[in-house]
Amino acid sequence: MKKIGIIGYGWLGSRIGERFSGNFEIFTTTTSPQKLQDIRSKGIHADLACFSEEKNEFPELWNNVPELDILIITVPFSERRSSKKILEKKLSDLFSFTGKFEKQVFFMSTTSVYPDEPGLFTEEMQPAENVFVENKVKEAFPQVNILRLGGLMGDSRLLKNFNISDLSGVVNHIHYKDIAEVILKMIEKNIKEELYNVVAPLHPSKQQVLAAQNNQEIEGIKQSDDKRIISSEKLISELEYTFIYPDPEHFHEDRNINLL
Template sequence: MKKIGIIGYGWLGTRIGERFSENFEIFTTTTSPQKLEDIRSKGIHADLAFFSEEKNEFPELWNSITELDIIIITVPFSERRTSKEILEKKLSSLFSFTGKFEKQIFFMSTTSVYPDKPGIFTEEMQPSENVFVENKIKEAFPHINILRLGGLMGDGRLLKNFKISDVSGVVNHIHYEDIAAIILKMIEKNSMGKIYNVVAPLYPSKQQVLAVQNNQDIERTNQDDYKRIISSEKLISELEYTFIYPDPKSFHEGRNINLL
């Protein structure tokens, strides 16, 4: 049984861990002492880990690192909200914790790396060298797989539960079930050094998604004013991947999917 380390056991990390736990031995980290025993009670190895943004004190090497076959990093690194100086400190803490991990490794990035303007955006239009955090983490791990995630959705996390001030334009969302399935596909293929946009291949308007989730009639909308589309064609083609949830309008329709 392969051993997977999930660094960051928040909303997404928890769901990835739950879906992989029957077929992989899971090791993870949390910043919450209160969560530690709860995670361990589910048969998951858990350690406390803090990636400081302010201090120059770095954590010791993760004591589980030599046992792991795969690492998935879900710790957020927001370039919009954090200075580069603070991000560098946080990244240095992460690198101190992981050491020079040379096996398969994944980093959860974001589609916010693309300009906030109309257009169809592919991975080649924004090389990782032009994205501060991606570039730094790729310097440390040249073989890392970078997944640029769209808006995270699934379970009770739906567009209608967010405060939406502007409903113009289309959504670039992804269901967490697809994220887990895509990572699994890449593990099976032993993918290395890949960059993929991980976004559902259909792009309904925000108005349409909200209407469906609120059990209202879907109105015809004019999407020509603002279409910012993050293309997932590269992922679909290279991985021969079929999305579990291709249409964000159906994200609220829960299913039991066995990914493994």
């Protein structure tokens, strides 16, 4: 059984771990001492590790790394919310924690690296080398797969539970189940050094998504003419991937998947 390390067992990391738990031995980290026992009770190896500007709590080197076959990094690194100085320190701490790792690596990035303006955005329009955090990660792990995630959705995390503006604007969202399946597909194919936008291929307006989630029928729904669309065509084509949730209007529906 392959061993996977998930650095960051928060909202996304825990859901990836739940999907993988029957097929891999999982090693993970959490920022919360209170969560350690709960995670361990599920048969997952867990250690305390916190990477933030407020505090750093982690062993100098994660002693599980040499055992791992795959490393998944879900710790957020927001260039919009943090200065480069803070990000450099946080990244340095992360690389010290992992040490040298030459096997398959996945880094969860974000589609916020693209301009906040109308247009159709593809991976080649914004190479990882032009994005500060992504470039630093590539320098540490040349083999890394960078996944630029759309707005994270699924379970109770639905658009209707957020304060929404500009209802005519289109969404660039992704269901967490598709994130896990994309990673599994890439593990199966032993893919390295790739950059993918991981976003549902359909882009309804916020008003359409809210109407579907609230079981409402609304006449005269309009989409803004100024659409900002993040394309997932490269992922679909190269991985031959079929989304479980291609349409954000149906993210609130429970769609089970067949385990490997």
